[in-house]
Amino acid sequence: MFTKILIANRGEIACRVAASARRLGIKTVAVYSDADAHARHVALCDEAVRIGPAEAKESYLRADKIIEVALATGAQAVHPGYGFLSENAGFADACAAAGLVFIGPPASAIRAMGSKSAAKELMDKAGVPLVPGYHGENQDADFLLTQADKIGYPVLLKASAGGGGKGMRIVEASADFKAALASCKREAINSFGDDKVLVEKYLSAPRHIEIQVFADTQGDCVYLFERDCSVQRRHQKVLEEAPAPGMTLARRTAMGDAAIAAAKAVNYVGAGTVEFIANQDGSFYFMEMNTRLQVEHPVTEMITGLDLVEWQLRVASGEALPLRQDQLTINGHALEARIYAENPEKGFLPSIGTLRHLGTPDAISFSTPTNLREHSVVRIDSGVREGDAISPFYDPMIAKLIVWGKDRDAALRQMSEALSQYRIVGLSSNIAFLKRLVESAPFANATLDTGLIEHNQTALFPAPQAASLPVLALAAAALLQSERSGATSPWASADGWRMNVPLQRTLELTDDAGTHAVRTTYLRDGFQLDVGDASALMTITSHVGDAITLQLGERTVRGTVVRDGEQFHVYQQGSHAALTWTDPLAHSGETEAEGGRLTAPMPGKIVAVLVAAGDVVEKGAPMLIMEAMKMEHTITAPAAGVVEQVLYAVGDQVTEGSPLLSFNTAVATLATH
Template sequence: MFAKILIANRGEIACRVAATARKMGVKTVAVYSEADANAKHVAVCDEAVLIGPAPAKESYLRGDKIIEVALATGAQAIHPGYGFLSENSDFADACAKAGLVFIGPPASAIRAMGSKSAAKSLMDKARVPLVPGYHGDNQDADFLQTQADKIGYPVLLKASAGGGGKGMRVIEKSIDFKAALASCKREAISSFGDDKVLAEKYLSRPRHIEIQVFADSRGNCVYLFERDCSVQRRHQKVLEEAPAPGMTAERRAAMGAAAVAAAKAVGYVGAGTVEFIANQDGSFYFMEMNTRLQVEHPVTEMITGTDLVEWQLRVAAGEPLPQSQAELRIHGHAIEARVYAENPEKGFLPAIGTLHHNRAPQAVSFELGGGAAAPAAVRIDSGVREGDTISPFYDPMIAKLIVWGKDRQEALARMAQALSEYQIVGVASNIAFLKRLIESQAFSSAALDTGLIERNQDSLFPPAALASLPQLALAAVALIRSEQAALNPNHGHAGDPWLGAYGWRMNSTLHRQLGFADEVNSYAVTVAYLTDGWRIAVGDQQATAQLVERHGVDLGIKLGDHMVRGTVKRDGDALHVFSGGQHVVLKYNDPMAHAGEVEAEGGRLTAPMPGKVVAVLVAKAQEVKKGDPLVIMEAMKMEHTIAAPRDGVVEDILYAVGDQVADGAPLLAFKAA
């Protein structure tokens, strides 16, 4: 076994590898960019070395620098995690040349599967079923459009060197092909340095099912069953589960055998995933092979009682696979939810900011019985802590929330409960959306396919609900108590009723109105200060409130005859109220705090987040219609189109293609018609 390994990655996978290495007595070296100087993965490793500036191409993608650090620190091996250099065959070759073990497959296997088109040709020769499509080298736009017309719409364009949903477009009509191709190629060259694409028939209601394979250097190869990753947005996975609902033993064996055959065909060693697109009738087609550990590997670990990172280290050190195919069993059901800093209601736009409050559900352990390993019923894999910043430079994942249950029904209930306990303040998150998704009829009934989210827009994105009296009461009490606590009793005025902020009045009662607002509604909360609490009224609802307990941001109030508990975290003018599994954000309208402010200048369309301008689609003085695309930005390796909010005229263009822009920067001046 290795004495020391270098982890050539960041975030939760770097923390995950470090934890397993520590368990095995292996020391770890972290590399980090200037943006990650205080990151969690830096803190949990035994050593850490600065590798370069924040942009990945100047730090985490600098294979030469990473190898230099590995040699200088005495590491014998490099674990690439996933993303960055994990599927870079040249980096794997460079490691071997430097005398370092690359903890992954041979460079030849990466090359064989790294190109989607080449991999499909290889699978065709191995008689693995393929989706109809064009996987050749001719990238002429007219030729590709002709091929797409032959395949028949809808057609899926996919970056040949891609992954993670980047460089993918679904095209419904031939007239839209050229624009989608240009956008797909821009995203592909930015993300992977290669703009080659392939075109395939887009199946209308397919399931995305992948098989976890593992091979050692002694010729052994097994499959650790399947994961269903059908629930996606922007072709990126949102929920993953194992085993796949409705999977028969015969179909599992067939897909497992095909995946093992695919791995053996390229001389595979280590952890890999063979991905299939499956029809509702049970037929399946090879899609691609990811020559690395997958983000969703924890669900496989939970149902098999294995540690796949430990398997990686052992196999890379020359040891045989820890288990044979006959020894592997499925125990229960596991689901993983990807908690992202993003705004689902705004097209899943990534978000940046500081995690001012980050409270994850408590991990829960249990015994499987029957000699199997004991995973946690609730597990959190995260690379960030409270106080950390989600930057624009990397993937905005906050954590992976993984749960286990003895069956799917128990796993669903446990996931819903865990999501109701998850609290994040400082950045927008998808937690509420995930909870709606888990509880939706479509997901809970296992009516799964890759179009589930788009097909259930109405139930997954319901109109904003009014804040309830208990939520408003919690916000009001928390605000009042924070005002009272702000007065320092050591100033010598502790006995002065006029300076106590407790609402004392001689022969009268203080009535005060607090103004709150969410994104849709405004609330006037009238508070009457009583001797032992308050009377709180909102519209025609009212109740007395008494503070019963308070521990930091957690408080309990008796509201009328009911006990209400919650967490209220203030972030600037916003009060985040978590109670009863719900999260509402109430902006406090403090007239004193905003006295003298003026409305910001209008008429300018602004950048939704920091990024780069990749296309300007209009000219100065051009007339446009509502919804017309104006500017395309790239942020976090995803393209975002800024469209005209209404009919009007472009008065000025403020940035050119290639310019970097800050969050909120005006991109162009616009005059409504």
Template sequence: MFTKILIANRGEIACRVAATARRMGIKTVAVYSEADADAKHVAVCDEAVLIGPAAAKESYLCGDKIIAVAKASGAQAIHPGYGFLSENAEFAEACAAAGLVFIGPPASAMRAMGSKSAAKQLMEKANVPLVPGYHGERQDAEFLHTQADQIGYPVLLKASAGGGGKGMRVVENSAQFKDALASCKREAISSFGDDKVLAEKYLQRPRHIEIQVFADTLGNCIYLFERDCSVQRRHQKVLEEAPAPGMTAERRAAMGEAAVAAARAVGYVGAGTVEFIANQDGSFYFMEMNTRLQVEHPVTEMITGTDLVEWQLRVAAGEALPKKQHQLAINGHAIEARIYAENPEKGFLPSIGTLRHLGTPDAVSFELGGVAGAPAGVRIDSGVRAGDAISPFYDPMIAKLIVWGADRKQALARMAQALAQYQIVGLNTNIAFLKRLVEGQAFASADLDTGLIERNHDSLFPAAQPAPQGALALAAVALITAEQGAAARAGASSGDPWSQASGWRMNQAYVRKLSFGDAHAAYDVFVTYRADGWLFSTAGTQPQPLSLTAAGNGDYSIKLGAQALHGAVRRDGEVFHVFANGAHHPLAWNDPMAHAGETETEGGRLTAPMPGKVVAVLAAKGQEVKRGAALVIMEAMKMEHTIAAPHDGVVDEILYNVGDQVADGAPLLAFKAA
């Protein structure tokens, strides 16, 4: 077994690999970019070495630098994690040439499966069912357009070298094909350095089911059952679970055996995933093979009692697989939710910022490698801590929240509870969206397909509701008690008996107006100070008695009228973040003593929704455009975002050119209404 390995990755997966290595007594070497100098993965490894600037192409994608660090540190092997260099055949060969073990499959297997089109041709020869489509090498636009017309719409365009939902477009009709192809190719070349695409029939209401396979160097190859990854947004997975709901033993065996056959066909070694697209009637088609460990591997670990990273290390060291096929069994049900810094209400745009507060559910540490009895109910895999920043340079994942239950019903309940306990302040997250998704009728009843989110849009994106009185009362109590505590401390240090904030008045009760607001409304709260607490009311409501029954570390228990309420309040500047009843209410307090000047937003300018790069300018100065017309395309987080005309008008000025980097909120062009 290795005594030291280098982890050629960052964030959550680097921390995950380091945890197993530590348990096995293997030392670890981290690499990091300038942006990650204070990152968690740097802290959890035994050694860490700077390899370049923030941009991945100058750091985490520099195989020669990483190999040099591995050699200098005395590491015997390199674990690539997922993403970056994990499926780079040239890097795997360079590792071998340098006398290092690449903890992954052979370069030949990566090459065979790394191209979606080549892999489909290989599977076709092996009689694995394929979705109708074109998987060839010819790439001129007119030819591909003709192929799409022959396949029949809707058609799915996919980057041949792609993954993670990048470089994918659903084309609904022939008129949309040209623009969709151009956008797909731009994203493909940016993300993978290869703009080849394939076109195939877009199936209606398909499920995305993948099989975890594992092979060693001694000829053993097994499957560790399936994961259902159907719930996706923008072709990227949101929720994953194992086993797949409704899977029969016969279908599981058929898919597992097909996956093993695919792995054997390319001489596979190590952890891999064979992905299938499945119809509601149970028929399935080969989609692609990911020649690496998947983001969602924890759900497989939870139901099988295995540590797949340990298996990777043992296989890479030449050992046999720890278990045979007949020794594997499914125990319970596991679900994983990907917690992202993003705004679901704005098309899942990534959110950039600092995790100024991070409160996580009570998680029992999952003993990787398996333990007697049931696994822990809740597991959190994360690469960030409170105070860390989510930058524009890398994937905006905050954590993977994984739950286990004796059955799917229990796992669903645990997931909803764990999401309700998550507290994040400092940037937008998808937590509330995930909770609605998990508790929604479609997912709860396992009515699954890759269009679930779009199909249930109205229930998953409900109209904004005003903040409830309980949340306003908690914010008011947090503000008042903080003031009273500060005044008491000031009085104690100065000896001034008048330094209080009790609201005492000689002749009549003090009625105080507190003004709060959120993204949806403004709220006037009226608090009457009394000796035994307060009276609380909002505009148009009758006052109710309000009292504080317990408080500590930002957690409050209050009584409002006859109702007992509990919640946490985290203050960030003048914003009171109230976490109560599984919901998050950010309430901005309008401090009457503050004198910050107000600024007006300059009208008529369309702004960047986040930091990024301009990749296309689709309008010219003086051009008349209709509402919804695409004006500028930006790239951020390796995804394209289209800036469209908010109404009919005329482009007055173009402020950035193709290739320019722009900051969050920067005006991209001046626009005059018609």
């Protein structure tokens, strides 16, 4: 076994690998960029070495620098995690040439599976079922259009060297093909340096089921059952679970055997995942093989009681697989939710900022589920702490929340409760969306397919609901208490005392549904609250930290209120409301925003300019395409108007809030008369 390894990654996976290494008595070396100098993975490892600026291409993608650090620190092996260099055959070769063990498959296997089209040819020869499509070398747009027309719409365009949902487009009609192809190729070349694509038949209601495989250097290979990853947005996984609901023993065996055949076809070693697209009738087709540990590997660990990183380390050091196929069993059910800094209501736009408050559910060590079979278990894999920043340079994942239960219903209840306890302040997150998703009828009933989110927009993206009286009361109580506690003299007291009449004031609290006028009358032992037609006496009976208990009329109301500037985050009965207080004495200094200038929603790079000065466009027309945090974002016209000036060119970097172009709606109005 190794005595020291270098972890060539960051975030939660670097922390995850470090935890298993520590348990096995293996020293760890972290590498970090300038953006990660104070990151959690740096603190968790025994040593840490800076490798470059924040941009990944100047730090985490610098194979030469990483190998130099590994040699200088005396590491014997390199664990690549996932992403970055984990599926880079050249990096695997370079490690071997430097005398370092690459904790992953042979470079030949990475190359064989790295091209989706070449991999499908191999799978066809190995007898693994394939989706109808074109996987050849001819990339002429007219030729690919002809192939798509032959296959029949809808078709799916996929970057041959892609992964993670990038470089994928669904095309519904022949007329849309070339525009989608151009966008797909542009994203592919930016993400992978290779714009080759393949065209496949798009299955209308498929499930995404993947098989975890493991192979050793002695030629043995096993599958550690399946994971259902059907719930996706933008072709990226949102929820994963194991085992797959409704999976029969016969189907599991067939898929497991096909996955092993795929691994053996490329002489695979280590952890890998064979991904299948499955029809509702039970038929399945090979999609791709990910030659690394997957983001969702914890659900497999939870149902098997095994540490897959430990297996990786043992296999890479030359040991045989710890267990045979007939020794592997499934126990219980596990779910994983990916908690992202993003805004689901705005097209899942990534959010950048500081985690000013981070509250998490109580977690039990992931290594203990076998001892807790009658109980639910919560595990959190995270690479950030309160006070850390989510930057524009890397994936905006905050954490992976994993739960285990004795069956799927128990796991669902545990996940819903755990999401209720998660509290993030300082940036947008998808927690509320995940809770709605887990509690939605289709997911709860295991009516799964990759279009679940798209097909349930109304339930998953409901109209904003006005804050209830208890929520408004909790926010008002937190505000009133903070005013009282801030008084430093009798003249600054905010207890509302007046000589002849009680003080009355109106607190303006605004949420997504509008502004709520909370009329507050100060009484001797509490307050009278009036909101619209609702009225109640309020007494603050307890205020410890962020926890507040109120007597609101005949009701006892408990909640947690986290204040962030003038915003009050209220957590009550499993829900979260963000209310902004308008301070009548504050002078914001804000001026009316300059009209007609569309701004960048976040830092990024301009990858396409679709309009020119003088163009007349309709509302919703695409004008610019930005690439930010690994995804493309289209800037559209907010109304009919005329483009006056385009302020950036393709390739330019822009900062958040930068005006991208001048746009005049008045000219368009005049032109129509």
